[in-house]
Amino acid sequence: GQNIDQPTEMTATEGAIVQINCTYQTSGFNGLFWYQQHAGEAPTFLSYNVLDGLEEKGRFSSFLSRSKGYSYLLLKELQMKDSASYLCAAMDSNYQLIWGAGTKLIIKP
Amino acid sequence: IAGITQAPTSQILAAGRRMTLRCTQDMRHNAMYWYRQDLGLGLRLIHYSNTAGTTGKGEVPDGYSVSRANTDDFPLTLASAVPSQTSVYFCASSDSLEAEQFFGPGTRLTVL
Numbered sequence: 265g266q267n268i269d270q271p272t273e274m275t276a277t278e279g280a281i282v283q284i285n286c287t288y289q290t291s292g293f294n295g296l297f298w299y300q301q302h303a304g305e306a307p308t309f310l311s312y313n314v315l316d317g318l319e320e321k322g323r324f325s326s327f328l329s330r331s332k333g334y335s336y337l338l339l340k341e342l343q344m345k346d347s348a349s350y351l352c353a354a355m356d357s358n359y360q361l362i363w364g365a366g367t368k369l370i371i372k373p
Numbered sequence: 374i375a376g377i378t379q380a381p382t383s384q385i386l387a388a389g390r391r392m393t394l395r396c397t398q399d400m401r402h403n404a405m406y407w408y409r410q411d412l413g414l415g416l417r418l419i420h421y422s423n424t425a426g427t428t429g430k431g432e433v434p435d436g437y438s439v440s441r442a443n444t445d446d447f448p449l450t451l452a453s454a455v456p457s458q459t460s461v462y463f464c465a466s467s468d469s470l471e472a473e474q475f476f477g478p479g480t481r482l483t484v485l
Contacts, residue, residue: 268415294471306463306476307416351415359470360431363415 266290268364270352275370276342284337284350284367292357296328296335299351301366307351311337339369347371376400377477379464385483386454394449394480396464404467405447406474407431407439409460416463422447423470454484 267289276282288296295314299307313319313328313335325338337350349366356362377398386392398405403424408416418431422441436458438450447466451458461481465474 297473306478308476309473312473353416355471360418360421361416361474363417365413365415 266354266356266362268352268354268362270350270364270367272365273368273370275372276339278342278344278371278373280342281338281340282342282369284339284352284369286335286337286352286364288333288335288352288354288362288364290354290356290362293330294355294357294359296326297353297355297361298326298335298337299353300348301351302348310350342371344371344373377464377466377475379462379477379480381480382478383481383483385485386451388454388456388484390454392451392454392482394451394462394464394482396447396449396477397445398447398464398466398475398477399445400466400468400475401444402466402468402475403444404470404472405441406465406467407437407447407449408463408465409433410463410479411460419449419462454482456484458482459484 270286298310301307311326318327323340328335351366352364353361380395406421407419420439422428425444463479464477467474
């Protein structure tokens, strides 16, 4: 079957660094997406990885290892506005996204 | 209009009633999607459309139908609503199947 696993909740301190892990099992693979979702709002796109390695975009970076079925999202210099849920989604061979349940990130001052 | 709009924002519906959730995008995206989001679960794909005139079933299509008469609109219809269809419904679109998806603001539906 197809499955995405990510932690339910994480807590971090303002100004610190946090890494949110995601493991996936899909029928075929066409890339790994990360989305941010603030409470009561729509998901918004953060990053996309299809090749192994690290993609950096400002304070956010995303890493992919296809052989391990593993990705992480790294958030640096955390700000209070980063408090949100972070959704990991893998694209299968039919180009459909399989979504994790999301990681709720709580930022403390 | 900028991006994707959904209507209504929220709705309370009696079980057995018919309901259509509307979705319109102005980005001329080829692909459109309907998801439901329930607490503790990931987004689940209900139906999708790769291009105008075509539709396909997602992971949880039962009880729902869609149509794609043109590029911009992708309505989702519940023929006879049941309480298990209480959820937040998101419409999304993408330029192509492998591209990032842009989401509408969602419709919160409660079926009593």
